[in-house]
Amino acid sequence: MSKKLLSIRNLKVNIEDKEILKGLDLNIGHGEIHIIMGPNGGGKSTLAYTLMGHPRYEITDGEIKFEDQLINDLSADKKAKKGIFLSFQYPEEIPGVTVEEFLRTAKSSITGEQQRIIPFRKLLKEKMELLEMKEEYANRYLNLGFSGGEKKKNEILQMSILEPKLAILDETDSGLDVDAIRIVAEGVKRLHNENNSVLVITHYHKLLDYLEPDFVHILLDGKIVKTGGIELAKEIDKKGYENIRQEFANK
């Protein structure tokens, strides 16, 4: 009965005329946590970028619906305003713009309300403390000179400020040490509630120790080939993708 937040049907996506997603189906309900696992080159990041609306990714077939509205052709800013957020695997460095200014601008754009400096600063400080980020990061240029781990934390900070309905985490756990993974996972848990959903894209299992996914999907060669619960992730962890690959090669 729960209405779907995101529903993807038969999605086909090309990059420079090469088909990467080959008819992908996925449904995410309100308040659910989904994990997509799969080997490199299977199309995980393509799915993330396509959902966010990168112009390089061309949708050739299928549909993406968010809250029952077709969003295939929406630009990234419009998708962000609808409540979709992507935590980038490789966040861009923007010299000359501080974290605080950037996030205040972003929050103003997304909410349509000009964020006032003092209350926003207070909000930012609270969220940074929760992520165990030093206060000075607010005044540093966005991602400039940040370590890999700091960049990922900064993505989660942005997520917690922008409060999306659907947070897509693209390999957010890669390159993080144990402590950072715990902090990131806690940040994700705080966002997650009965309305907000999370889609975690990963080829590790690290975040799974902290998050309790409702569904685990295996993305192989441009399609979701198997869906299950946490036990599927554990199976992959033990046996790798080879079994599943063979299973589907035989079909």
Place this chain on the structure above:
Amino acid sequence: MVKWKRIGMDLTFPNVPKYTKDFINDMGQPLNIKIYEPSDDISPQGFLGLGNEFLEHIDNNYNSGFTLHVRRRDKIREPIRVEYIMNDENPTVVDKNIIKVDEDSEVTVIIDYKTISDTKAFHNGITKVYAKENSIVNIIKIQRMNESSFNFDSNVAIVEGRGKVNWISVELGSSISGANYTTFLDGEASEGYLSSIYFGDGNRKMDISYSMIHRGPRSISNIDTKGVLMNEARKVFRGNLDFKKGARRAKGNEEEYVILLDPKVKSDSIPGLFCEEDDVEGNHAASAGQLDKNKLFYLMSRGLSERDAKKLIVEASFRPIIDSIPSDELREEINLEVERRFANV
């Protein structure tokens, strides 16, 4: 009429009427300095500015300008503000500004050229800086004349031992704009720095030329230019690092980075490196490009429209230079001016 080869156009100098506005902004001017009428003096050998025709026109016709003499060991904290404001009654500024800064002293001068009406204004001027030993001279030049005006600006500095000249140039206006900055680093360990931003929009044509001429041993120079071109603007940038005989162990750097926002803009960058000495170090870097698509996507994924994302990246590239201008009011005005030009992106 002169043929201006650099930009490929014919140019007729207008008659020069009197300029009657006050241009020394006396709000908060320090009292311990003297400002005189511009005097005649010789131009350094080898200085061409924007060209002989322009320099002669100034010498024969100047209608405004000043001589500022800062005495030895005088460190003037407050910037001196000079404003050449052009309107219907005073559409022409031909200015000659001479700034002499004696040993161990320091001064900051802000010179602002702006129009306050739609009149087709004309500016042709020269600013000469003599920085004696161990002095620090900061010159900030702002050009924000309207879209039908002509602007020609020649600047020269002679820097003696351990002296330092910092130029900041902000080029935002005019239909045709020529700006030349030539710094002679004559003394041992003299330093010349030039930071500039330019914004070309509409049909603006810009001719920008910077030269750092190293004569003193261990002299240091740096040119740091950030530009943006949009609509059908055209720009030629020449940056020369010239190491003369005697400039042993001198170092020069130049960097120009321009963002092209439209396919119809035209951007030429011509860096030049000239060496008469072996033991010198000269580096140059120039890059011109569309906005990085991935950066744009990253910003848009956080809710910024394409226009706002572009604006943010441009403002960010300008920011360090705008922030170094020592006046809140001017910084604010320049930011607003940049913002205004984005209104029609």
